[in-house]
Amino acid sequence: TKKNTKAAKKEPENDEEISDEIVSPKKKTAKQVNGSAEKKKLLNSTESDYNIDFNIKKDFATKIVTWNVAGARSCLQKGLVEYLRRENADIICLNEVKIGSEKEIPKELKIPEYYHYFNIGKGNPGVAIFTKKKPIKVTNDLPEIFTNDNRLITAEYEDFYLVSCYVVNAGQGLKTLDKRLEWNRVFDKYIQELDKEKPVIIAGDLNVSHNEIDLANPKSNQRSAGFTKEERDGFTKLLSYGFIDTFRELYPKQEGAYTFWSYRFNARAKNTGWRLDYFVVSERFMENVVDNVIRTNILGSDHCPLVLFLN
Amino acid sequence: TKKNTKAAKKEPENDEEISDEIVSPKKKTAKQVNGSAEKKKLLNSTESDYNIDFNIKKDFATKIVTWNVAGARSCLQKGLVEYLRRENADIICLNEVKIGSEKEIPKELKIPEYYHYFNIGKGNPGVAIFTKKKPIKVTNDLPEIFTNDNRLITAEYEDFYLVSCYVVNAGQGLKTLDKRLEWNRVFDKYIQELDKEKPVIIAGDLNVSHNEIDLANPKSNQRSAGFTKEERDGFTKLLSYGFIDTFRELYPKQEGAYTFWSYRFNARAKNTGWRLDYFVVSERFMENVVDNVIRTNILGSDHCPLVLFLN
DNA sequence: CATGTTAAG
DNA sequence: CTTAGCATG
Numbered sequence: 169t170k171k172n173t174k175a176a177k178k179e180p181e182n183d184e185e186i187s188d189e190i191v192s193p194k195k196k197t198a199k200q201v202n203g204s205a206e207k208k209k210l211l212n213s214t215e216s217d218y219n220i221d222f223n224i225k226k227d228f229a230t231k232i233v234t235w236n237v238a239g240a241r242s243c244l245q246k247g248l249v250e251y252l253r254r255e256n257a258d259i260i261c262l263n264e265v266k267i268g269s270e271k272e273i274p275k276e277l278k279i280p281e282y283y284h285y286f287n288i289g290k291g292n293p294g295v296a297i298f299t300k301k302k303p304i305k306v307t308n309d310l311p312e313i314f315t316n317d318n319r320l321i322t323a324e325y326e327d328f329y330l331v332s333c334y335v336v337n338a339g340q341g342l343k344t345l346d347k348r349l350e351w352n353r354v355f356d357k358y359i360q361e362l363d364k365e366k367p368v369i370i371a372g373d374l375n376v377s378h379n380e381i382d383l384a385n386p387k388s389n390q391r392s393a394g395f396t397k398e399e400r401d402g403f404t405k406l407l408s409y410g411f412i413d414t415f416r417e418l419y420p421k422q423e424g425a426y427t428f429w430s431y432r433f434n435a436r437a438k439n440t441g442w443r444l445d446y447f448v449v450s451e452r453f454m455e456n457v458v459d460n461v462i463r464t465n466i467l468g469s470d471h472c473p474l475v476l477f478l479n
Numbered sequence: 480t481k482k483n484t485k486a487a488k489k490e491p492e493n494d495e496e497i498s499d500e501i502v503s504p505k506k507k508t509a510k511q512v513n514g515s516a517e518k519k520k521l522l523n524s525t526e527s528d529y530n531i532d533f534n535i536k537k538d539f540a541t542k543i544v545t546w547n548v549a550g551a552r553s554c555l556q557k558g559l560v561e562y563l564r565r566e567n568a569d570i571i572c573l574n575e576v577k578i579g580s581e582k583e584i585p586k587e588l589k590i591p592e593y594y595h596y597f598n599i600g601k602g603n604p605g606v607a608i609f610t611k612k613k614p615i616k617v618t619n620d621l622p623e624i625f626t627n628d629n630r631l632i633t634a635e636y637e638d639f640y641l642v643s644c645y646v647v648n649a650g651q652g653l654k655t656l657d658k659r660l661e662w663n664r665v666f667d668k669y670i671q672e673l674d675k676e677k678p679v680i681i682a683g684d685l686n687v688s689h690n691e692i693d694l695a696n697p698k699s700n701q702r703s704a705g706f707t708k709e710e711r712d713g714f715t716k717l718l719s720y721g722f723i724d725t726f727r728e729l730y731p732k733q734e735g736a737y738t739f740w741s742y743r744f745n746a747r748a749k750n751t752g753w754r755l756d757y758f759v760v761s762e763r764f765m766e767n768v769v770d771n772v773i774r775t776n777i778l779g780s781d782h783c784p785l786v787l788f789l790n
Numbered sequence: 791c792a793t794g795t796t797a798a799g
Numbered sequence: 800c801t802t803a804g805c806a807t808g
Contacts (some may be wrong), residue, residue, distance in 0.1 A: 238799080239802045264799085266803055291804075293798095337799065393799090430799085431800035470799080470801075549808085550793045575808090577794055602795075604807095648808065704808090741808090742791040781792075781808085 220254055228458045228477040233257040234332060234371040236428070236445060236471035240265035240296070241274060246468035249276055252298075255463075257475065259323070260298040261332035261371045267294050285321060292318035293334045295372070299323060303330075313354050320355075322362070328369050328453060329362045335375040338393035345398060348375070352402040360409055367453035370411070373428075373445050373471065378403045378413065381423055382443040394442060406448065414447045414460040414476065425462055428471045436470075447476045531565055531774075539769045539788040544568040545643060545682040547739070547756060547782035551576035551607070552585060557779035560587055563609075568786065570634070571609040572643035572682045578605055596632060603629035604645045606683070610634060614641075624665050633673070639680050639764060640673045646686040649704035656709060659686070663713040671720055678764035681722070684739075684756050684782065689714045689724065692734055693754040705753060717759065725758045725771040725787065736773055739782045747781075758787040 233255055237243040240262060252260055260282065267273055268290040278284050281300060287308040288294035295318065297306070303323040309315045320333040335355070336348040362368050376399040380386035389395040407413065419425065426441025435441065447460055458477040466472050544566050548554040551573060563571055571593065578584055579601040589595050592611060598619040599605035606629065608617070614634040620626045631644040646666070647659040673679050687710040691697035700706040718724065730736065737752025746752065758771055769788040777784050 242802060264802090268804085339798085431802095433800085435800095553793060575793090579794080602806095650807080744791090 220256075224459055224461070224477060226458045226477075226479075228479055230259075230478040231255070231257040232259045232261065232330070232369070232371060232447070232476045232478070233473050234261040234263070234445060234447070234476075235466075235473035236263045236334065236373040236469060238264050238266070238469040238471060240267055240277060240294075241272075243468045244274055244277060248468055249279060251466055251468070251473070252279060255473070255475065258300050259330060260296075261321075261330070262296045262298075263293060263319075263332065263334035263372050265294040265296050285323070287318050287321050289316065289318040292316075294318045295321050295332055295334055297321050297323050297330070297332055301325070310351075310354050310358050314351060324366070328367045328450075329365070331359065331362070331368060331370045331372075333370070333372040333374075335373060337375050338396065338399060340393070342391065342393060342396065345393070345396065349398060349402065352406070356406055356409060359406070359411075363410065363450050367450035368411070369450075369453065369476070370446070370448040371474075371476070374403065374448070375444055376400060376403050377442045377444060378416070381421075382416075382426075384424075384426065384440040384442070394444060410451045411448050412451055412454050414449055414454070414457050415443070415462065415474075417454065418457075418460055426464075427462055427474060431470050445471055445474050447474060534772070535770055535788060537769045537788075537790075539790055541570075541789040542566070542568040543570045543572065543641070543680070543682060543758070543787040543789070544784050545572040545574070545756060545758070545787075546777075546784035547574045547645065547684040547780060549575050549577070549780040549782060551578055551588060551605075552583075554779045555585055555588060559779055560590060562777055562779070562784070563590060566784070566786065569611050570641060571607075572632075572641070573607040573609075574604060574630075574643065574645035574683050576605040576607050596634070598629050598632050600627065600629040603627075605629045606632050606643055606645055608632050608634050608641070608643055612636070621662075621665050621669055625662060635677070639678045639761075640676070642670065642673070642679060642681045642683075644681070644683040644685075646684060648686050649707065649710060651704070653702065653704060653707065656704070656707065660709060660713065663717070667717055667720060670717070670722075674721065674761050678761035679722070680761075680764065680787070681757070681759040682785075682787070685714065685759070686755055687711060687714050688753045688755060689727070692732075693727075693737075695735075695737065695751040695753070705755060721762045722759050723762055723765050725760055725765070725768050726754070726773065726785075728765065729768075729771055737775075738773055738785060742781050756782055756785050758785060 237248060240248065265286070265288060267286070267288050269288065270286065273286065279298060282298035283302050285297045285299070285306050286294070287296070303325055305324040307322045309317060309320050319335070320331065323330045323332070336344060336351040338345040338348045359368055359370065375394055377383040377395050378400055383389060383395060386395065415425065424439055426439065426443050427445035429436035429439070429441040433440070449457060456478050458479050460477070461475045463473040463475060544563070548559060551559065576597070576599060578597070578599050580599065581597065584597065590609060593609035594613050596608045596610070596617050597605070598607070614636055616635040618633045620628060620631050630646070631642065634641045634643070647655060647662040649656040649659045670679055670681065686705055688694040688706050689711055694700060694706060697706065726736065735750055737750065737754050738756035740747035740750070740752040744751070760768060767789050769790050771788070772786045774784040774786060
């Protein structure tokens with residue numbers, strides 16, 4: 169095992185130089201200046217974040233990051249690329265990129281050293297995978313249904329399938345709970361099919377907090393999207409097919425560990441959050457999992473990134 | 480003739496103190512304004528703007544300002560109130576305030592010392608009049624048609640009617656030219672009715688450049704909204720009923736005098752503008768007009784303010 | 791290119 | 800509260 173010391177790859181899709189600048193100072197109007205001042209002071213880092221793996225004691229060979237960026241173009245202005253460069257993961261899974269077409273993808277997002285796969289479409293959440301190693305195969309969305317939802321990318325590697333996804337949100341007043349449950353059925357079936365061939369790593373925003381420990385206000389959210397019995401049971405069912413929620417496996421009693429905080433009500437400062445983003449892996453793959461870290465203080469979205477360390 | 484030396488009014492709708500920092504509550508003559516050393520430097524002012532009436536040689540009793548603010552809440556962030564306090568007009572006409580309801584009006588907009596009249600509605604341009612002297616009567620919109628368009632306010636004073644309006648834009652591809660021409664018909668009729676009783680001052684964005692001298696690129700805009708033959712003839716027709724375009728009357732040969740510049744193409748820096756905003760007055764009232772100044776370097780909107788000085 | 795609006799989260 | 804989309808200018 170080595171400590172993330174891969175040789176520099178040749179640039180696969182982009183021949184730009186990597187800029188030393190932190191943020192390219194895009195011209196702004198007077199009104200934007202206020203906002204940008206806050207963004208500018210490296211937006212999403214603290215000193216302790218700088219050595220980003222300072223708390224990872226064990227060796228690891230592979231690092232995977234997943235982040236619901238809630239609009240990649242906005243997140244870009246808040247330091248997305250600088251964070252990703254610092255994280256230097258082998259595989260980057262982004263969701264809710266909210267980019268409607270290929271030609272709207274800012275070129276800065278296509279970080280050199282990575283192959284870039286986007287599954288995007290107008291009005292849809294959109295997901296992306298950036299990967300240093302070229303996958304054997306990459307496919308978009310589910311095979312039967314929701315095939316134009318731009319919610320899921322499957323990347324097949326030598327030793328596993330990586331399924332990065334943004335699961336259907338049950339919506340205000342649970343108005344899309346039915347669609348969500350239909351998604352669960354098709355998704356579970358799809359995952360099980362993959363699992364017959366190779367271990368599966370599911371990464372992304374599963375839009376559910378599994379248990380009371382996974383959100384700040386379980387009592388008042390019994391009928392809120394993300395904590396209904398139906399959604400929670402759906403997550404239990406997924407695990408029952410032979411999968412493990414890596415974070416909870418590693419930190420079974422850890423309270424206050426969330427990955428999402430509403431932009432409203434100053435929720436992040438008060439840590440009134442939800443754990444909605446996960447790495448879920450095939451049981452037999454758990455032995456390869458070294459750690460799963462929630463990057464709580466990386467800003468730029470209403471979600472924070474999660475990192476999975478593999479040996 | 481007095482020099483803008485009205486007795487201090489009692490505060491009509493708001494009991495806040497008027498800050499000495501911005502404008503002394505005591506009225507000043509134009510000369511005193513010139514001599515006073517105000518400290519607050521505004522985002523949208525230049526040194527020569529600071530003594531805002533420096534170029535008005537004659538005495539005046541009344542000052543009226545009209546400004547298409549292109550969103551009053553945005554303009555507020557860019558110094559709208561500071562400018563208005565500095566201008567210290569007797570009557571302020573704002574259009575395109577783009578505020579959908581009374582409760583969305585920021586309280587800072589309700590400048591003490593003025594009575595405030597808003598004609599606003601969801602999705603409509605919206606207009607407002609602030610006035611130090613309470614009008615005899617204030618009415619909204621045209622009497623027959625477009626009565627819910629929130630485009631026009633009529634304030635009746637002792638000596639004149641003031642009609643502040645935002646005229647229908649003929650639209651991209653002239654798709655609302657018909658509506659515009661229908662507006663012209665009803666508007667002309669309305670103005671003529673008022674003119675039978677008292678002189679009329681029309682103030683606002685008339686959404687037309689009358690002649691080639693009134694825009695930077697007349698040749699290429701023959702079929703653009705604001706410079707079609709139909710709209711130009713409409714303006715000629717309005718004048719034919721006995722009205723005068725005060726700016727052109729005072730400065731018949733002045734080129735490059737515009738009141739609007741597209742936000743696009745760096746138009747303002749290049750002065751590729753249009754004269755779309757006017758004071759148009761009854762012929763018999765012209766003797767009361769001292770000057771009409773275009774405040775070219777007041778920023779905050781894609782239009783600039785216009786000031787009418789009356790004796 | 792900017793504003794306010796909407797729908798989604 | 801924030802984003803991206805849209806319609807209007």
